[in-house]
Amino acid sequence: SQKIEQNSEALNIQEGKTATLTCNYTNYSPAYLQWYRQDPGRGPVFLLLIRENEKEKRKERLKVTFDTTLKQSLFHITASQPADSATYLCALRPYGNNRLAFGKGNQVVVIP
Amino acid sequence: GAGVSQSPSNKVTEKGKDVELRCDPISGHTALYWYRQSLGQGLEFLIYFQGNSAPDKSGLPSDRFSAERTGGSVSTLTIQRTQQEDSAVYLCASSSGLAGGVGGELFFGEGSRLTVL
Numbered sequence: 154s155q156k157i158e159q160n161s162e163a164l165n166i167q168e169g170k171t172a173t174l175t176c177n178y179t180n181y182s183p184a185y186l187q188w189y190r191q192d193p194g195r196g197p198v199f200l201l202l203i204r205e206n207e208k209e210k211r212k213e214r215l216k217v218t219f220d221t222t223l224k225q226s227l228f229h230i231t232a233s234q235p236a237d238s239a240t241y242l243c244a245l246r247p248y249g250n251n252r253l254a255f256g257k258g259n260q261v262v263v264i265p
Numbered sequence: 266g267a268g269v270s271q272s273p274s275n276k277v278t279e280k281g282k283d284v285e286l287r288c289d290p291i292s293g294h295t296a297l298y299w300y301r302q303s304l305g306q307g308l309e310f311l312i313y314f315q316g317n318s319a320p321d322k323s324g325l326p327s328d329r330f331s332a333e334r335t336g337g338s339v340s341t342l343t344i345q346r347t348q349q350e351d352s353a354v355y356l357c358a359s360s361s362g363l364a365g366g367v368g369g370e371l372f373f374g375e376g377s378r379l380t381v382l
Contacts (some may be wrong), residue, residue, distance in 0.1 A: 157307075185369075187370060189371075194375075195375055195376075196269070196356050196358070196373030196374050196375050196376055197308070197356075197371070197373050198373070199370035199371065199372070202370060242307070242308070244371075246369075250321075251296070251313055251315070251320065251321060252298070252310045252313055252321055252324070253298070253310075253369075253371060254310065255300075255307050255308040256307060257306065257307035258307060
């Protein structure tokens with residue numbers, strides 16, 4: 154069956170450190186992979202998109218990698234700040250399908 | 266509008282009643298999606314609209330759920346004879362491009378929280 158797996162345990166990290174989240178997928182062949190941020194009681198907000206032929210994508214303090222051999226994406230927040238505390242979701246759309254499938258998300262807590 | 270608007274933001278209803286949830290997407294966005302998010306769970310796809318037609322409604326949990334979109338804009342999700350397991354946050358999103366691809370990032374509303382007593 155198709156799965157998108159993210160760590161269910163919250164990541165507690167000291168302010169200023171780099172937070173790294175993992176997204177693993179099974180039985181998908183996505184052309185693109187996206188990352189979203191969700192705050193409590195709010196809808197998800199798009200952060201970054203990476204294509205299958207891109208190894209790495211950066212946006213400000215965010216970095217995403219995409220390894221189609223390992224079927225894995227890593228999401229990094231460098232120089233983390235308390236305002237980065239949220240749940241981060243990975244999402245992908247397989248070929249021939251118009252729906253975006255989401256992982257359950259991984260919570261990040263940045264400790265001042 | 267500036268963003269995706271959903272109403273009501275909160276709805277408490279009694280088991281067996283019907284509810285309607287409304288979504289007003291970003292102007293010009295041709296694609297519209299409904300997702301459901303239960304406590305501690307991920308986003309569960311319900312239905313996708315391209316214009317007024319729904320090419321993919323395979324995520325609707327039962328025939329008590331239906332949705333329509335009119336004028337290529339506003340969408341309504343209707344749940345008939347609500348059950349307690351329908352309690353969740355219902356999220357609407359719109360997109361200008363093919364979901365997941367370049368230009369296809371989803372813009373979400375704040376959701377409608379449904380509680381069935």
